[in-house]
Amino acid sequence: MSLPQTLPTQAWANTPAGVDLLAALEAEAGETRLVGGAVRDGLLGLGGADIDLATRFAPDEVMRRVKAAGLKAVPTGIAHGTVTVVGHDLVAEVTTLRRDVQSFGRHAQVAFTDDWREDAARRDFTVNALYAHLPDGVIDDYWGGLDDLSAHRVRFIGDPLLRIAEDHLRILRFFRFSARFAGQVDADGLAACTARANDLMALSRERIAMELRLLLALPDPVATLALMLEAGIFRPVLPELDVARLPVLVQVIVAEAAAGLSPAWERRLAALLPPGETRVAAEIGARLKLSNARRIRLVAAVQPAGPAPYWPMAYKDGGEAVVDRLLIAGDAMAAVPLIGWHRPRPPASGKDIIARGVAPGPEVAKRLGAFERAWVAAGFPNDTETVAALLDAAVQS
Structure with a gap:
């Protein structure tokens, strides 16, 4: 170049x-x-x-x-x-x-x-x-x-071991810049980072989260992450990251591009975690001191996408959560209709149940819940006739 x-x-x-x-x-x-x-x-x-x-x-x-x-x-x-x-x-x-x-x-x-x-x-x-x-x-x-x-080479100034001892964050920065420039990884730098990986334990978890976010948000960090995981770089602070999950991350990157979405680092992190292990995801979110919103997203993303149709799940967990799950599953086409989707408000309330002869009290909430489930299953209809029919069925059930 x-x-x-x-x-x-x-x-x-x-x-x-x-x-x-x-x-x-x-x-x-x-x-x-x-x-x-x-x-x-x-x-x-x-x-x-x-x-x-x-x-x-x-x-x-x-x-x-x-x-x-x-x-x-x-x-x-x-x-x-x-x-x-x-x-x-x-x-x-x-x-x-x-x-x-x-x-x-x-x-x-x-x-x-x-x-x-x-x-x-x-x-x-x-x-x-x-x-x-x-x-x-x-x-x-x-x-x-x-x-x-x-x-496109990232090389430490002077002795890499000494430079890392001066600032442990340089381990993660070395890999992040190497991934960003997509060049051959400097052998001396890689050896030094591997030797001093335990130094990461001295860093604040917020700093680790920041570097992880920047790395995962790059267009294609897979090759660099493979090096890091094989060298045990994350083992002292994030041992749950699994090198065997890298093909899933590749799948996510391809699906993001197909869906026209920018990289989401929480989604990509979820792809590297054991599927369905919400406890593990929650522990990592807490360990990295992520915001509540990011912890919730990470925990939601590791859950399975489940069978189609996906609207009921989106109504329950939010469109973003289901999009993340579908992209982790590699199903960009199913994810596209849910991008930017917002949960609609039910077109009925307890007053509509009471108007149909149900006495105020716990039974109203029960019947309203039945209506809401049927309304979601029907695809969120808004026309008066269909809504009235669903309300009548909920009251009579």
């Missing part, structure tokens, strides 16, 4: 707020440069990455210059050198060049520096340590990131 020699023009850099920010931080003189995902993805022709700027200016000086330019400066991580800049249609993080003094798994004691190579050396992967001068887009590459990006 041939990459451009310079970073293409960044639209945000030509907005009034972008021009003011870059001028305030002397970007044209090289004192501040774009770094990380925006450079990496920009060279690949992708968009949407966050705007991260690295600068030689100390955090207090960044604050002073940004405010003087009429922009808002928020000291979101000023102890570690990060200031968030907010302007019209612009949010950017500006971080002073740093070097690690001491690392503690997910936290580091840093010292500020004016050495670009030192700042690059503390980053995780070579493809994330590319700096772009603005506005001309000239790239500074201290660790061979351009060659790795061309080869």
Whole structure:
């Protein structure tokens, strides 16, 4: 793959707020440069990455210059050198060049520096340590990131074992970026991640859930997940994930595309779990500290789709749950009519039962339930004649 020699023009850099920010931080003189995902993805022709700027200016000086330019400066991580800049249609993080003094798994004691190579050396992967001068887009590459990006290769900067010891989340990030670029997985990185897989136990479950979400939401993470499961990467934190279920995940990905749906990571996670094991799904949802809505979706998705017609099940469990089950079963055609489906309201109430001579009390609820079951089985009719007939039958049963 041939990459451009310079970073293409960044639209945000030509907005009034972008021009003011870059001028305030002397970007044209090289004192501040774009770094990380925006450079990496920009060279690949992708968009949407966050705007991260690295600068030689100390955090207090960044604050002073940004405010003087009429922009808002928020000291979101000023102890570690990060200031968030907010302007019209612009949010950017500006971080002073740093070097690690001491690392503690997910936290580091840093010292500020004016050495670009030192700042690059503390980053995780070579493809994330590319700096772009603005506005001309000239790239500074201290660790061979351009060659790795061309080869779609994710490679740790320096000793992979040491880099993982500094930040355990890098294990999951290594696989996620490898899956995203769909290139050959770096052997040294894979060996280091395998050796240090137990380090994942020290991470917060929210962090693990975030990386898992980002990985599963990629267009096709199957090959990378196969490597991870075979190497035992998830075993310390998610031993329930089953490599034997990968063909089911393949089936889900194909079915999603056939149904015209975007990837849903909860659905894909459910595909990797033992079918029908709602207790296991609930335990994983709790362990990953998922929101209640996501836990409910995960538990619902591992249940069987059951026989057609699917409307009664959709009425009971919700259309989304049945769509998930059908896609896990690989039945995109059956899922399509239920996409975006919302449960209709019954066209009758207890008053209609009472009007037919049933005395107020428990019997009304019983008869109304009978009506609702018959109405669902009939396909949710709304015409007056059919509804009246179903009400009469419920009262007389």
